[in-house]
Amino acid sequence: MQSPMPTLDPASSSGLPLYKEVKRQIVQALSVGEWKPGDMIPSEKQLCARFGVSIGTLRKAIDELVSENILVRHQGRGTFVAVHNRGPRLFRFFNLIDSDGQRTYPQLEIVGFSKGRADRTVAAKLGIAVGARTYRIATVRSIDGKPLLIEDITLSQALFPDLTAEKVHQRPSTLYNLYQVAYGINVVRIEEGVQACIAEGEHARRLGVEPGLPLLQVRRVAYSYNDQPVEYRVSHIDSRHHEYFRAVS
């Protein structure tokens, strides 16, 4: 009357706890695109059958993925792959708040697209070889027509084959959405460093500010599932009327 040998044996392949192995396989399914952002994944009962584990074990795996913002559960509806770039979530990684403490959502304009090669910094951040082919995208984000933030984005050509200025300009939504629908690449996590700098030359011109103004410089690496780096982005922000926000618990 005891349980038969499970389909996934904890000691067999990985030595990991069973629920960690289940979690790993779910992430694997996500990263190969079996389920896409917004999709409902199979019900708990179906997943239990698929992985040969009990409901409690499956829930523990899904619990962790939910806490990592990779899955979202809705009672009575199902469990879904998290969408990171729709509606207000669009600026999930862009927490600028204005003087009243309200979140703001600037408009994005693409002002440049070119091809290049990775220098040492980019190569290290993106995990590619020095000299590997890259794209460079330049943007301006504005509120009420006033430039607020400029970005210099670097992507690996290997990860985004045949990306063109047209695709970038004609994207229906955000860049992260373009990565997702056109390349199946989902940004789920970022790391960034912040420094203060002085506006000069090109940066001052694109921001429409006088040289000498203090700016925030943010260097961000965006990651997909399995800690795969997919984008390197350097931003310069006019923070006179907006501040960069964060919470740590």
Place this chain on the structure above:
Amino acid sequence: MQSPMPTLDPASSSGLPLYKEVKRQIVQALSVGEWKPGDMIPSEKQLCARFGVSIGTLRKAIDELVSENILVRHQGRGTFVAVHNRGPRLFRFFNLIDSDGQRTYPQLEIVGFSKGRADRTVAAKLGIAVGARTYRIATVRSIDGKPLLIEDITLSQALFPDLTAEKVHQRPSTLYNLYQVAYGINVVRIEEGVQACIAEGEHARRLGVEPGLPLLQVRRVAYSYNDQPVEYRVSHIDSRHHEYFRAVS
């Protein structure tokens, strides 16, 4: 053969799920100092008996507190109240990394202590009345004798009665540790906003930099259990050789 009525009835007092009510009571015990940071709390079996819930329900409550960094579990040893200011965790909220990407731990020096009253900003941040009595503490953090970061800290006198310059100077460890051992106040979470500014006057002098240098300005509110604000801190950082780091998942 069914379970008797539990000591905590989900529908009785709060309408919350049982495990949320258990969690609330544990936080309550923490905030009144029944268990202090570093203490081992009673075993799962004991807590089940105390709250009249099953092991699964108790574990779900503790799981959430662990994920919030309020408790720490050690298999075979017990469950402990998280300590937020010991050893390397000392700078848990102070993620400055140097040019090599290494975390750095500057030395702290107290350079000022005074009494004052809350202006509108401080009152709002600390949840106290405008004009309420406060303390002001000024600090400098240095690496290799080179000032890197200055802080202006504001505390409510009501929360920290009889705080003196001597206590601040003679603290054995960090300020957060002083809050903890002398007043039973534990900082478990912070929120902060970041802007760029220009070094001038007093700030430039304390940092030992020339006026005109761009600085990071960080405004932080530190919270204890139950989202109680306990400290307001404005920092100015010379970020030329160090950057402010953050990760978002």
Place this chain on the structure above:
DNA sequence: CCCAATTTGTTCGTATGTATA
């Protein structure tokens, strides 16, 4: 060094409640 007791970690499963379609 080993053993026993304690404590948390993992896995299993059942029953019932609540939300949604």
Place this chain on the structure above:
DNA sequence: TTATACATACGAACAAATTGG
């Protein structure tokens, strides 16, 4: 209403880590 799906609550059995004798 009914069926489905997730949420909550219960608890058993065994594994793994730690501690103290």
